[in-house]
Every structure is written in structure tokens, then in C-alpha cells.
Amino acid sequence: MKIGIGADHNAYEAKEELKRYVIDELGHEVKDYGTYSAEAVDYPGIAFNTATGVKNGEVERAILICGTGIGMAISANKIKGVRAAQVHDPYSAERAQMSNNAQVITFGAKIIGVDVMKLLAKEYLSNTLPEEILKERLIKLVQEKRKKLNMLKITLAKFLTTARRK
Structure with a gap:
């Protein structure tokens, strides 16, 4: 599966580590929508580009990361036809797909650590409605x-x- 990934400066390092995990451990192809450094950036543009990539079929699903995960979810949900869900535990990661058919999940880098993100990404990506x-x-x-x-x-x-x- 081709997965989009994007983050703001608050989550740049987490995104890079999660990206490697999704490729190396989960075996998915990844399209990186940015940011490409730890320099300050506004998250809505990254969320819009990533969600548009989902809508246009560039990627099948996506993961967005910011400080809390809230802003990315709100921004991604502005793209018509895209459903983004903020997840923070295995149950919400599973239900994002199995109950809501969400194409995008979001994480808060200041809320959960990268190891938890890996667990949640695996749970989300292993389920299909x-x-x-x-x-x-x-x-x-x-x-x-x-x-x-x-x-x-x-x-x-x-x-x-x-x-x-x-």
C-alpha cells in the first residue's frame, strides 16, 4: 500500500522515524509530503497537500503528525471526501478504519511517543473496512x-x- 506522511516542525523527527518504520518494518511505500526540516512551518498546507494526495489517489492512506494531532485532523477534514481521525490508542486506530473508513490518521508528537505511533500505525494499516x-x-x-x-x-x-x- 502507498502511504502518505506529513508533519509540521513539532513532529519532524517523529515523522522521519515513523517513515522508516512504515517502509522497513511494515513494507509499505511512502510518499513524504513534508516538512523536510525542523524549521517552523504552518501545518495546514502540509495537511491539505497530503489529504489532496489521498483524494486524488496518489496514496491510499496517510499519516499526519503535529504537536497535538488536532490541527492536522481539522485541516485534512477540510478536503471534500477525505476522512481524518486523530488516534491515540490501539482501539481508536482500529476503529478509525473499521468504523469510520478514515483514509488519514493523525498523531500528536507532544502527546504520544514514536514507539506508540509505530504501534498505532501498524494497527491502522493492518485493518481494512x-x-x-x-x-x-x-x-x-x-x-x-x-x-x-x-x-x-x-x-x-x-x-x-x-x-x-x-
Whole structure:
């Protein structure tokens, strides 16, 4: 699997170590979206570029790291169609994929250490939401939208009938 990785200056060293782990130990290909040094940088640009890479199919999933993980998650979620989840324990790493089909996870370098990041990355990358569940959710969503549309049609018809009487 091709994995995108990005970090701000608060997490540059953690990103470099995690990147090596994902390549050497987990056997994935990695595309590095920056930052490329410990010099101060604003994280939103890195999050946007990485999330856009996911959206455009450059990478299948991504890992973003900043001081808390919060800013990267918020920024990545601004890209339409991308779901980013901040994770901090094995259960949230698993559920990011298995419950939410998140394509991006985020870590806080000032919250958890690199060893924990490695554990969480392994957990997240080893899980895939089964296609059957995705199809079931999509069918349910379409059915709900159709119900709402039918309710709107009924409401509009009633309104138009009342308006014609007046």
C-alpha cells in the first residue's frame, strides 16, 4: 500500500522515524509530503497537500503528525471526501478504519511517543473496512435520502395545493 506522511516542525523527527518504520518494518511505500526540516512551518498546507494526495489517489492512506494531532485532523477534514481521525490508542486506530473508513490518521508528537505511533500505525494499516459493510452503509444512506426527498415532495405538493386555493 502507498502511504502518505506529513508533519509540521513539532513532529519532524517523529515523522522521519515513523517513515522508516512504515517502509522497513511494515513494507509499505511512502510518499513524504513534508516538512523536510525542523524549521517552523504552518501545518495546514502540509495537511491539505497530503489529504489532496489521498483524494486524488496518489496514496491510499496517510499519516499526519503535529504537536497535538488536532490541527492536522481539522485541516485534512477540510478536503471534500477525505476522512481524518486523530488516534491515540490501539482501539481508536482500529476503529478509525473499521468504523469510520478514515483514509488519514493523525498523531500528536507532544502527546504520544514514536514507539506508540509505530504501534498505532501498524494497527491502522493492518485493518481494512470490508466492502460488504461499505455497500450496506451506502444502500442505507441512499434509502434515507430517498425518504427525505419523498417527504419534501409531499410537503411541496401540499404547499402548492394550499397556494392554489388562495
